[in-house]
Amino acid sequence: MRYWSVLFALAAIFSVGAFLYAPFSPDWWLPNPASDYRHVVSTFGREIDSLYLIILIITGVVFIGTQVVLVWESFRFADQKDEAGKPVRPAQYFHGSQRLEVIWTIIPAAILVFIALYQMGTWASIKFRSSAPKVPPLAEITGRQFQWVMRYPGPDGKLNTQDDLFTVNDLHFVKNRTALIYLKSSDVIHSFFLPQMRIKQDAVPGLTIPVWFDADTAGKYDLACAELCGWGHYKMRANVTVHETDEEFRKWLNEKLAEQNQSQLTMATVSQER
Amino acid sequence: MIVRCRLRLLIGLCCLVPTLSGCSDRFLAGPMQYVENDALTKEVKGKNSLAGKPRLQDKVRNALAKLYGEKPDRMIVSEGMGVLLTGGGARLASYQKVGESKLRNLGPDRKPIAGGYGLYRRNCLHCHGVSGAGDGPTAAYLYPIPRDYRKGLFKFTSTPFGARPHRDDLKRTITNGLHGTSMPAFEALMSSDEIEQVIDYVIFLSVRGETELELIELGALSDETDMSALSMDDARQAAESVFNKWKTAQTAIINPPVPAPPSTPKSIHHGRDLFLGRTKEKLDCVGCHGALAQGDGPTFVSQDVFNKVVFGGNPSEKEERLKQFDEKTREVWTQKLDDWGNPVRPANLNRGVYKGGRRPIDLYWRISKGINGANMPPGPNDAAVIWDVVNFVLALPYQPELLTNAPAPPAAQAPAVANR
Numbered sequence: 067m068r069y070w071s072v073l074f075a076l077a078a079i080f081s082v083g084a085f086l087y088a089p090f091s092p093d094w095w096l097p098n099p100a101s102d103y104r105h106v107v108s109t110f111g112r113e114i115d116s117l118y119l120i121i122l123i124i125t126g127v128v129f130i131g132t133q134v135v136l137v138w139e140s141f142r143f144a145d146q147k148d149e150a151g152k153p154v155r156p157a158q159y160f161h162g163s164q165r166l167e168v169i170w171t172i173i174p175a176a177i178l179v180f181i182a183l184y185q186m187g188t189w190a191s192i193k194f195r196s197s198a199p200k201v202p203p204l205a206e207i208t209g210r211q212f213q214w215v216m217r218y219p220g221p222d223g224k225l226n227t228q229d230d231l232f233t234v235n236d237l238h239f240v241k242n243r244t245a246l247i248y249l250k251s252s253d254v255i256h257s258f259f260l261p262q263m264r265i266k267q268d269a270v271p272g273l274t275i276p277v278w279f280d281a282d283t284a285g286k287y288d289l290a291c292a293e294l295c296g297w298g299h300y301k302m303r304a305n306v307t308v309h310e311t312d313e314e315f316r317k318w319l320n321e322k323l324a325e326q327n328q329s330q331l332t333m334a335t336v337s338q339e340r
Numbered sequence: 341m342i343v344r345c346r347l348r349l350l351i352g353l354c355c356l357v358p359t360l361s362g363c364s365d366r367f368l369a370g371p372m373q374y375v376e377n378d379a380l381t382k383e384v385k386g387k388n389s390l391a392g393k394p395r396l397q398d399k400v401r402n403a404l405a406k407l408y409g410e411k412p413d414r415m416i417v418s419e420g421m422g423v424l425l426t427g428g429g430a431r432l433a434s435y436q437k438v439g440e441s442k443l444r445n446l447g448p449d450r451k452p453i454a455g456g457y458g459l460y461r462r463n464c465l466h467c468h469g470v471s472g473a474g475d476g477p478t479a480a481y482l483y484p485i486p487r488d489y490r491k492g493l494f495k496f497t498s499t500p501f502g503a504r505p506h507r508d509d510l511k512r513t514i515t516n517g518l519h520g521t522s523m524p525a526f527e528a529l530m531s532s533d534e535i536e537q538v539i540d541y542v543i544f545l546s547v548r549g550e551t552e553l554e555l556i557e558l559g560a561l562s563d564e565t566d567m568s569a570l571s572m573d574d575a576r577q578a579a580e581s582v583f584n585k586w587k588t589a590q591t592a593i594i595n596p597p598v599p600a601p602p603s604t605p606k607s608i609h610h611g612r613d614l615f616l617g618r619t620k621e622k623l624d625c626v627g628c629h630g631a632l633a634q635g636d637g638p639t640f641v642s643q644d645v646f647n648k649v650v651f652g653g654n655p656s657e658k659e660e661r662l663k664q665f666d667e668k669t670r671e672v673w674t675q676k677l678d679d680w681g682n683p684v685r686p687a688n689l690n691r692g693v694y695k696g697g698r699r700p701i702d703l704y705w706r707i708s709k710g711i712n713g714a715n716m717p718p719g720p721n722d723a724a725v726i727w728d729v730v731n732f733v734l735a736l737p738y739q740p741e742l743l744t745n746a747p748a749p750p751a752a753q754a755p756a757v758a759n760r
Contacts, residue, residue: 213524298522302524331701
């Protein structure tokens, strides 16, 4: 009987091992740029990761403690029989221990209250409308089955005018600049998910929700839909490009605008024809 | 006692059966078969069919199997089609027959590639179906329904009205999707090389489907007892004529002779007058798109009727729902079906949603050459006139007063709406 405890021990060791291994593997660790998988690109990402790690450490310590006790007890006290084959000590039943119960209620409650208070600042700075940055919006992003329709202000810098730039599944912004977008949905609930920036916000039909984020490293990132929105949910993926400089972003915007205003085929396209 | 035993058995089975059978989807991956065109075996209203001509039906089947392969995974690329596809069809799939004999295994580093066939299966088949008939398993839940390639007609093209599309047209559709429909944008999901492979396979399916249709037409004219009818030579000729339609389209792209003029109020107002049919060109945009361009013109059934029939319940019971309306409504309904026999609506131009793209050149193509298969006819020949309409259409979502406050027409017109 006592060798059951070995099985429990193995399960616990495997779980702890997986968590110890994760920080050393880009595939197992949190989503970050491939160049440096431990570097979190966004301000909120760093805050959220620190919260995540705190919770991971607290639960890890509790997990290891309870597992050690569980394994040790089941190893130490199983199979204890006297010469006659009877248990050395018969099982005793008691009605409960008030002191123990109070302890195991107060400690987790205190931990929960600590976490609840400790995360408030982060939550407020990411989600409260009052903390939205006072910057002109980067874009208006509308989720529809099954794509992200993005609308950038054109040369006049205002949204919802005739010179707006429309793209599909193509989000661009500049590094170290807080990007503010207005999130909408034209059909069902979608969820705007930037894994590398640790941003996730539902897009709700009828609401215009401001979302803001930044990145300190230029490069390509992902945008996905994180709310099962229909049969084509998995197709709602988009490219995110973080530009090095404002000029680079402007250049991209102007190229796209020129493309959107195209009224004739270029000579190159025409001569390409067979 | 018996009841108790049965109950136990039932509970036992409930646990056992799912455990033993697992969550396998093997039953879904049975042999893939092309879906035959309905007109091959059944009477189809208003179309030629081979119903009741089993010998000719078999000839069509054999001819298709020889020309394009018997099954989707046994592909044959006719030499004549090769020029339409990248690498002569090499990117369609890893294993395929070229001409009638050779078997080749292609792909970089001699490794098998998914090819257009594999990518299509993964990304497109669930809507567009195994034979490109727009009848995949998810198709029933969509409006507008997915394109049936087998007519060779595609709506948003840069080639003349009724012509086959240019490769770039298909590429635009796949890359950007069709806004306002269920066609997603694949730019973030496939590389441009993969998109080219998918285009190859779409062309392959379209050519195959159109050859099938041509053969049915040909067979409908022939006698079942005529032994020489629908010979393999006839079939090759039919296929060749389909290839040629595609080949011609690749050089027939329409380029506006002049670039779009700036969107001045003068141009926009002239476009508005053209839209309202108040110029000598006598364009009848209002007839379909409506006086406020809300897609509610009098030549179509009202939006209300449309919604009741199309969205009023089980999609397969549209015909029954249509019967509750009077004869006149039903007649208008039948007249305004698209070439695939499906109900369509004129676009509401106030929404700023342009299925075929929002570039001026896209709108130029829509207006100057019409929309294949839909009820949008080719427009005037004068580029300047078209550009004014384009400027108006692009401005309308931002200036609805262009139509709501439109000046009264110069002379009193008979209200078309009253005839409804």
